[in-house]
Amino acid sequence: MIKKLAEQLVNLTVKEINELAKLLKTDYGIEPTTITSSLNNASTINADKIGNNISTNQEEKNVFDLVLKSLGNSKLSLVKLVKEITGKGLKESKEIVDNIPQIIKKSVDKKEAEIIKKKFEDIGSNIELR
Structure with a gap:
């Protein structure tokens, strides 16, 4: 019952x-x-x-663009990390770092975005998930 x-x-x-x-x-x-x-x-x-659309809360976003907002402690470490994350060359990665705020990666799933964000936070940089 x-x-x-x-x-x-x-x-x-x-x-x-x-x-x-x-x-x-x-x-x-x-x-x-x-x-x-x-x-x-x-x-x-x-x-x-x-089969109903009952949710009254805003749906949770699952895909993000990663926007680099601040340099952090070491510009060199940041350039290396941007190079690793984006797969771009050293020169292109340096240009991204020199011109923040910049989108460094588009359409990233939530889990990967959180992992990448943590890597940037570990070197003192700030990443915004949009």
Whole structure:
């Protein structure tokens, strides 16, 4: 019985969740803030499965452009890292570093972008994910 109830709750639409929240507050005196946020999260997770576009949160971005914003501690280390990340030559990498802010890599998936960002932060540089 509990499992079936949980299944029904997880598959509620946002409109149904809001109606449930109002009912719980007016009829039972239960503040629905934590219940509503939990149910909204569950509905968002199952939105694709049930064919609804329920998500009320902004969708998480998965592809980024990496923009070099600051030099950091060592210009030479930065040029070497830009060369490694972009696959460009030493001269082109130096030109990128000399003309910041610059996009150093486009359309990078989230995991790779975070790894690259960490490498730049390790040498004191700042990378912006756009």
